[in-house]
Amino acid sequence: MGNGKRRQPTLSQLRAFVAVAEHLHFRDAAAAIGMSQPALSGAVSALEETLGVTLLERTTRKVLLSPAGERLAVRAKAVLDEVGALMEEAEAVRAPFTGALRLGVIPTVAPYLLPAVLRLVHERYPQLDLQVHEEQTASLLDGLLSGRLDLLLLAVPLGVPGVVELPLFDEDFVLVTPLDHWLGGREGIPREALKELHLLLLDEGHCLRDQALDICREAGREDAPVTTTAAGLSTLVQLVAGGLGCTLLPRTALKLETSRSSQLLTGYFAEPAPSRRVAFAMRAGAARAAEYEELAAALRGALRALPVRVLDGSD
Numbered sequence: 001m002g003n004g005k006r007r008q009p010t011l012s013q014l015r016a017f018v019a020v021a022e023h024l025h026f027r028d029a030a031a032a033i034g035m036s037q038p039a040l041s042g043a044v045s046a047l048e049e050t051l052g053v054t055l056l057e058r059t060t061r062k063v064l065l066s067p068a069g070e071r072l073a074v075r076a077k078a079v080l081d082e083v084g085a086l087m088e089e090a091e092a093v094r095a096p097f098t099g100a101l102r103l104g105v106i107p108t109v110a111p112y113l114l115p116a117v118l119r120l121v122h123e124r125y126p127q128l129d130l131q132v133h134e135e136q137t138a139s140l141l142d143g144l145l146s147g148r149l150d151l152l153l154l155a156v157p158l159g160v161p162g163v164v165e166l167p168l169f170d171e172d173f174v175l176v177t178p179l180d181h182w183l184g185g186r187e188g189i190p191r192e193a194l195k196e197l198h199l200l201l202l203d204e205g206h207c208l209r210d211q212a213l214d215i216c217r218e219a220g221r222e223d224a225p226v227t228t229t230a231a232g233l234s235t236l237v238q239l240v241a242g243g244l245g246c247t248l249l250p251r252t253a254l255k256l257e258t259s260r261s262s263q264l265l266t267g268y269f270a271e272p273a274p275s276r277r278v279a280f281a282m283r284a285g286a287a288r289a290a291e292y293e294e295l296a297a298a299l300r301g302a303l304r305a306l307p308v309r310v311l312d313g314s315d
Contacts, residue, residue: 007050011083014076016043017055021073024063081147089287096291097125104133104140104149107232108208109278112252113153113303120302125295136205144283151292152281155207164289166280166296169308173215173248173274175267176240176258183246184265191269194219198245200236203229208276212248215274233257240264250276251307277311 012035019029020040030040048055055069065073091099105114114132121130133140133149141160143149156165175197177184183193194216202209209229228244230236234257236247241263249257258264280299282292293313300310 009047009050010043011080013043013047013050014079016040017047017069018073018076018080020044020056020063021065021069021076024065026063085287092288092291095127096288098127098129100129100131100150102131102133102148102150104135104143104152104154106137106140106154106207107134108202108206108250108253109153109155110134111233112250112256113278113306116302116306117153117299120298124298137207138205141281144281150282150286150288151295154278154281155211155276156279156281157277158281162284163281164284164286166282166293166313167311168278168280168296168300169303169306169310170275170277171251171306171308172269173212173250173276174254175246175269176237176249176254177246177265177267178240178243179263179265180243181246181265183267185267187268188270189267191215191219191274195221200228200230200239200245200247202233202236203231208233208250211276215248218274234260237261237264248274254307278308 015033016029016035016039019033019035020026023029023032026037026041030037033040035043044056051072053068053072054066055072057064057066057069103117110132118130121128133143135143137154137158140149140152140154141158141163144152145160145162153168156167158165175183175189175193183189183197199212199216201212228239230239233249233253237249237257238261239245240247241261243263254266258266280292280296282289286292297313300312303310
């Protein structure tokens, strides 16, 4: 395995090199990690000496990574990420449910579930600094995998490698119509009825839009029934109240969104109604996985008051 006497790089050398690799600028890199420029430069040179490899091509104008530097920067970052995870894990063992938890939530879940989540955290985990970020699914997944976010609350399945889902509940979709609509207020609506409807949907990028289109396809509808789209469910429901068409709402959104207008009726589908599953999602091997699982279990208990089918952790 080579000479066991080789010196090993220090973490501060690796940190200096990764900062330079990210910024490609000594002054910016030094500022980013709070090191003086000479110390940073010295740390990278010491790392090159320790590894016996030239990592940077120093020109007068700018800093470039050598081909070896490109390869080793990826490894160095992975080492620092693992050290960060080690510290996090130690922190989690020492004091669970403290510190920051960066929670990402999709817009079609946030307004309806956050009250329950925030109440639960406030009552049960008062030391937890919950930070909420509302974004669409693709952006949330990017944030989770890059380490910008810790935990996601969104519709699944995601089918993304390296992401573990902790299912919370299933909820049915209902049909929201104007007052004079032939399906308004009916129960036992067959899914096939969706073939005939003028459906209003959310913009591209919302998973709820894709779910609605999937439901329409299952009902045998070929075309995408979209002439008008909205950025949020509130706007969608206002458009329905104005007579522009119908829409599908998840049950958790129904009370909040339909209470604002007297011009709406709700129709319910025949069993099994079209539905969606909502879950937490975390990185596989997350340092705080045990905490996230406990949080999921606590939230399932807190959601029993909502019109959803709460899942046990094994679903």
